[in-house]
Amino acid sequence: MDVTTQTPLKSPESGISLRQNRASFELLVSAVRDYGIFMLDPQGYILTWNEGAKRINGYQEHEIIGKHFSTFYPENDLLDGKPARELEIAAKTGKYEEEGIRVRKDGSTFIAHVIITALYGPEGRLEGFGKVTRDVTQRKKVEEELSHARDVLTEQVKEAIEELTAKEAQLRLITDSMPLLISYLNHDRRYVFTNASYVRWFGDLPGGYVGKQVEEAIGTSAYQKVKHYIDQAFLGTESTTELFLDYRAGGGRIVKLSYIPDFDADKSVRGVICVVEDITERKRFLEHLKEYADNLARTNQQLSDSNFELSQFAHVSSHDLKEPLRMVKAYTQVLKSRYSHLFDEQGLQYMGFVVEGASRMDALINDLLAYSAVGRTEAPLSPIDLTQAVTIALENLRASITSSGAQISVGKCPTVMGNANQMVQVFQNLIGNAIKFRGEQAPVVNIEVTEETKYWLVAIRDNGIGIDKQYVEKIFVIFQRLHDRSQYPGTGIGLAICKKVIERHGGKIWVDSQLGKGSTFFFSLPKVEGI
Amino acid sequence: MSVPVLLVAEDNKADQVLFQEGVKALGATVQLFFVADGVQALEFLRKEHPFQSAPRPNVVLLDFNMPRKDGREVLTEMKSDSALKDIPVLILSTSSNSTDAQALKASGASHYFTKPSDFDEYMTLISKAIGFATTTIRA
Numbered sequence: 064m065d066v067t068t069q070t071p072l073k074s075p076e077s078g079i080s081l082r083q084n085r086a087s088f089e090l091l092v093s094a095v096r097d098y099g100i101f102m103l104d105p106q107g108y109i110l111t112w113n114e115g116a117k118r119i120n121g122y123q124e125h126e127i128i129g130k131h132f133s134t135f136y137p138e139n140d141l142l143d144g145k146p147a148r149e150l151e152i153a154a155k156t157g158k159y160e161e162e163g164i165r166v167r168k169d170g171s172t173f174i175a176h177v178i179i180t181a182l183y184g185p186e187g188r189l190e191g192f193g194k195v196t197r198d199v200t201q202r203k204k205v206e207e208e209l210s211h212a213r214d215v216l217t218e219q220v221k222e223a224i225e226e227l228t229a230k231e232a233q234l235r236l237i238t239d240s241m242p243l244l245i246s247y248l249n250h251d252r253r254y255v256f257t258n259a260s261y262v263r264w265f266g267d268l269p270g271g272y273v274g275k276q277v278e279e280a281i282g283t284s285a286y287q288k289v290k291h292y293i294d295q296a297f298l299g300t301e302s303t304t305e306l307f308l309d310y311r312a313g314g315g316r317i318v319k320l321s322y323i324p325d326f327d328a329d330k331s332v333r334g335v336i337c338v339v340e341d342i343t344e345r346k347r348f349l350e351h352l353k354e355y356a357d358n359l360a361r362t363n364q365q366l367s368d369s370n371f372e373l374s375q376f377a378h379v380s381s382h383d384l385k386e387p388l389r390m391v392k393a394y395t396q397v398l399k400s401r402y403s404h405l406f407d408e409q410g411l412q413y414m415g416f417v418v419e420g421a422s423r424m425d426a427l428i429n430d431l432l433a434y435s436a437v438g439r440t441e442a443p444l445s446p447i448d449l450t451q452a453v454t455i456a457l458e459n460l461r462a463s464i465t466s467s468g469a470q471i472s473v474g475k476c477p478t479v480m481g482n483a484n485q486m487v488q489v490f491q492n493l494i495g496n497a498i499k500f501r502g503e504q505a506p507v508v509n510i511e512v513t514e515e516t517k518y519w520l521v522a523i524r525d526n527g528i529g530i531d532k533q534y535v536e537k538i539f540v541i542f543q544r545l546h547d548r549s550q551y552p553g554t555g556i557g558l559a560i561c562k563k564v565i566e567r568h569g570g571k572i573w574v575d576s577q578l579g580k581g582s583t584f585f586f587s588l589p590k591v592e593g594i
Numbered sequence: 595m596s597v598p599v600l601l602v603a604e605d606n607k608a609d610q611v612l613f614q615e616g617v618k619a620l621g622a623t624v625q626l627f628f629v630a631d632g633v634q635a636l637e638f639l640r641k642e643h644p645f646q647s648a649p650r651p652n653v654v655l656l657d658f659n660m661p662r663k664d665g666r667e668v669l670t671e672m673k674s675d676s677a678l679k680d681i682p683v684l685i686l687s688t689s690s691n692s693t694d695a696q697a698l699k700a701s702g703a704s705h706y707f708t709k710p711s712d713f714d715e716y717m718t719l720i721s722k723a724i725g726f727a728t729t730t731i732r733a
Contacts, residue, residue, distance in 0.1 A: 392711040
């Protein structure tokens with residue numbers, strides 16, 4: 064309905080008169096409830112009013128007709144001269160349209176969508192203005208809320224993107240720092256994510272690795288070997304395997320590959336995570352270690368065999384030596400007794416020397432046998448009561464103890480792990496020496512055991528002739544003697560045997576001595592748990 | 595009283611002679627027979643050729659190590675032969691091995707001797723052997 068038409072409304076076909084039309088028109092305008100439609104005179108005074116205007120602005124017809132339309136404007140708009148300006152624009156351009164704040168009769172404000180149209184008469188003279196107003200407060204409110212919501216959403220999306228970016232940066236920081244290959248594949252076997260190691264291992268790919276297929280990135284040879292495992296992962300089976308792969312670039316490596324399916328909520332595989340570790344160095348190292356260990360074991364075995372062989376040799380040799388020696392000794396004795404009448408004084412003396420020599424050799428061989436026997440014992444260690452070992456040794460030395468008038472005192476002795484016979488031998492040798500190498504006085508021998516943190520310390524003290532400091536090491540050497548055989552008998556094997564036995568037991572033996580005053584022989588025996 | 599008969603199985607000539615010297619030094623009256631190995635020892639005991647006219651020994655001394663059949667084998671065969679099992683068997687060895695001694699005693703040896711290098715000790719050994727022979731005569 065256009066009020067600005069230059070020609071009056073006419074409907075020629077129906078022949079309805081203008082008057083009738085005008086009545087209908089007025090009915091239309093006045094009845095419309097959603098729009099305020101009213102006329103202003105050229106100065107802006109309100110000429111007409113309708114239902115819509117009443118509803119929107121709150122004024123009754125009789126209250127507002129003749130009033131200026133600026134009544135509807137808020138204070139600051141009035142000060143601004145806005146209403147007059149709007150009319151000016153409408154008059155000049157034909158129309159003024161805006162959304163602005165208006166004031167109702169009760170003082171409350173609302174947002175109005177307003178169109179002011181200039182009305183011209185048939186001569187082109189400004190007759191007044193038509194104003195159409197619609198209350199868009201609600202719409203405006205909704206619009207604002209939507210806008211606000213959109214702003215909030217935008218803000219949230221921004222934040223989310225920032226967080227994601229930060230997280231991705233973090234992920235990259237971590238994954239790039241690892242020397243492993245870390246990547247994510249989609250069903251096309253294309254990389255969705257790769258860490259920096261891909262470049263480190265294989266160099267740059269034009270366009271990067273993301274989006275490329277695995278085969279292109281690592282090469283056909285390598286792909287052929289891993290294809291099966293990737294396929295398995297996409298079917299839902301995680302796998303880890305070690306392979307030698309000849310890669311497209313960077314050479315061949317022994318790698319440990321893991322393909323882990325990425326399941327989503329409904330258990331289907333949406334991608335595969337690949338983790339690849341270069342274990343070439345480690346494998347080489349392990350191989351070397353194994354080789355070293357094998358060598359060590361082999362050498363150990365060789366040493367053990369050699370030791371055993373030596374002991375065997377010593378044992379067998381000694382035995383074989385005893386046979387002819389026996390003949391020499393026995394027949395010399397026979398000669399001496401049966402044919403003594405054929406020998407003169409000197410001849411008999413010489414025979415004596417022969418027998419003596421043979422006897423000595425016999426003793427040496429026996430001692431050598433005893434010494435080598437220590438190395439040949441395969442018997443395992445068992446718990447022994449040292450008191451018992453001492454007792455047996457003293458029993459064996461009964462004769463010399465009695466004849467020398469020796470006084471032996473024995474302290475409390477513990478139980479240790481060892482070979483019973485050999486321990487008896489040790490005590491017998493040491494106590495025997497203490498008695499043998501006595502001075503003027505009767506021998507006084509004292510045996511004490513003290514407890515240390517990791518071992519037992521046995522001390523055998525005597526009041527004998529003592530040992531010159533320069534020989535304290537020498538005396539433990541096989542067949543070493545410090546004295547004339549006529550003074551103190553023996554082959555010089557006793558201490559060598561003791562040393563061998565003690566060292567086989569994991570201990571040490573040494574002596575503390577003063578020439579002329581006496582000696583204390585010490586030996587240690589390791590403590591064993593549970594004994 | 596009859597003269598004790600001693601059979602000595604010993605492959606070493608020097609040892610054979612030494613045994614004779616020992617007997618001589620003891621002044622004992624015995625009949626000594628020597629064989630060189632275990633096979634001959636059993637032939638002698640069974641009066642097989644060439645020992646058809648061999649007397650029955652009152653004691654047998656066996657060297658532990660002999661060619662063809664050693665002391666242990668002869669002992670076993672003697673003890674499983676009803677005709678020979680009652681003759682005392684003495685084993686002589688160059689080494690003193692308590693394990694061997696026990697095993698041989700368990701197999702029926704009357705004694706295990708280590709051959710001594712001292713002549714006097716050897717004479718003691720021989721007189722002991724003669725002692726074993728005498729017991730069987732009395733029995």
